[in-house]
Amino acid sequence: MSSSQTTTVNDPHLDNTTTTNNDTLPNNNSQEPSTSTDSSQYRSSTQYSFKPPPENSKTSTKPDLDDNEEEKRDDSMYVCNICLDIAKESVITMCGHLFCWPCLNCWLETKPQRQLCPVCKAAISKDKVVPLYGRNNEKQQDPRSKKSPPRPQAQRTEPDNSQNYQGFQSFGDAGFHLSFGIGAFPFVFFGSSFNFNDIRQRNGQNGSQFEEDQFLSKVFLWVAIIFFCWLILA
Amino acid sequence: MAVNMAVSRIKREFKEVLKSDEIAQCSIKLELANDNFTELRGEIAGPPDTPYEKGTFLLEIHVPETYPFNPPKVKFITKIWHPNISSVTGAICLDILKDNWAAAMTLRTVLLSLQALLAAAEPDDPQDAVVASQFKDNYEMFCKTAKHWTNVYAKGPHKFPDFDAKVQRLRDMGVNDFDARAALSRHNWDINLATNDIF
CATH class of the missing domain: 3.30.40.10 (Zinc/RING finger domain, C3HC4 (zinc finger))
Known part of the structure; x- marks a missing residue:
């Protein structure tokens, strides 16, 4: 009772069956997909599926398609x-x-x-x-x-605007927190790294760039901690 | 939502089936067995160049409420001699009807997959161990037996008078038709072994 048979049917028509088959229908009026859900209608139509397609099926009714069609x-x-x-x-x-x-x-x-x-x-x-x-x-x-x-x-990526320097305008941007934070060294690092998490998660932006940023902020956090310890010990 | 979705999807699949002339060429058929679109009857023609050629095989399809997120339950109504289909119950061993089901598959692709299974048996992953071992050890005997079953149960064209005679001998001993044929098939049509098996 095990199961691993790999006979699957490749189905190139899966996505567009309705599109392609409309072309080859012999008579669009009789085959018009009715909105009726009457089961007897389906029963009778199954007989159709066994018949070979009529010869004139290739003489498509394409020009006759009305707007609805x-x-x-x-x-x-x-x-x-x-x-x-x-x-x-x-x-x-x-x-x-x-x-x-x-x-x-x-x-x-x-x-x-x-x-x-x-x-x-x-x-x-x-x-x-x-x-x-x-x-x-x-x-x-x-x-x-x-x-x-x-x-x-x-996910929306801002257009690249590195050509005209707008550093000061994007003061609130999380990336710039880092460069300004160096003055008041270790403390601002803590602040900026937590800022990162906060902003990105709220926006739902959790792509690979976010992971990279998070990694970087962690590295800087540890550098800060080591620096702090060194200050105390020295 | 789940029940409605199953029903509305089956309705759409019906339209797909009756539009598809590819289906007509492969001789696949689908019809309703009840009015609420949960029980269906499928029919596939035996693929050419196989022992099942020119046979017509009926399938019972049950659509669960969780369809299409779970596969339909399909089994053979027509008796068939195949390594991946139980000769007694008609249960099918096919990955897409179990773990490998995907929600984008339809009853049409299931029927086509079953037709492909008839053309390409997997004796290493059997449903019916006896059939599978015959398939591997005595392929010629397997083919004859499968053709015979196709003839008897699926309106196939190849008659085997010697097989019929052996079945008749067991029936004369009071064994019913299917039990006699199954026992003989299991024992490579050796009537003594089959008799021992039954009595």
């Missing part, structure tokens, strides 16, 4: 890979797969020990998904008001 084709690009509906509170993984945030969060909570992308099984984590903000973003409710935890924040 066109809209659906466009929408199918933005379907969540879990609920198969248009993605709401969309997030995208580093491997490029689109999900609703509640869906992805539910999947990650189902398997806390194996955090894999549901589509390509790449390693993913909550911290490394990117939220997508569309134009009508402000109409959306605050995700935090819902049951699922808030969607992760986007």
Whole structure:
């Protein structure tokens, strides 16, 4: 009763089935995905799936597509890979797969020990998904008001402005605390290092740069402590 | 949310199945077994160039409330002689139906994976140990037995009159049809060993 069979089906159509198949439908009217949920309709339609496609299936009805149809084709690009509906509170993984945030969060909570992308099984984590903000973003409710935890924040990098020296203007910036702190040596180091934690965590910016900064601040902290001890001993 | 999501996803998957002409070519079929989209019936055609060729295999699919975060429960209704499928219960040993399930998989990909499993057995990771050892030790006998089962249970075209005759002899002794065929299959169609096994 063990299990490790590796026969999985490579499925290039998974993401865009609805898009491609619309082209080859023999008759769009009869196959129009009805909103009806009548089960008898589905029963009868299964018979269709066994028939070979009619010969004229390649003579596509593309020009006949009305606006509604066109809209659906466009929408199918933005379907969540879990609920198969248009993605709401969309997030995208580093491997490029689109999900609703509640869906992805539910999947990650189902398997806390194996955090894999549901589509390509790449390693993913909550911290490394990117939220997508569309134009009508402000109409959306605050995700935090819902049951699922808030969607992760986007990471935003300030444009590089090193060319015109603005050091004094960015006085409040945590990085500059260091250079000004040297005057009142060890004490300010304590202050600035704690500042670091505070500001970054509040912003939810916990990327690798943050880790690097934290490491640096720790190093300086120890230098300060050693310096302090040396002062006392001497 | 979970129940609604399972149902709405199955509905969407249905649309996907009936739109997909690729499915029609591979001879895969999906239909409802009850009205609330939790029990379904799948059907796959045996892949060509295998002992299951031209057979039609029925599957029972149960969709859990936590679908698609947990895999559907699938087993064979049609009796089949395969190392990774129990010849008695139809239980399937396939990683994607257990630990390797991913929420983006659909009933369509599950059915296609099962079809692929029929074409590529994994005797080193068996569900039915007897079938797996026959597969490894006596592949020719395995193929004949699997073809015979396909003929009897899955409407396959290859008849084996000598196998049928042996089954008939055991039935004459009061053994039921399936028990006789299973016992003979387990013992490489040696009627003496099969008789000893049963009585």
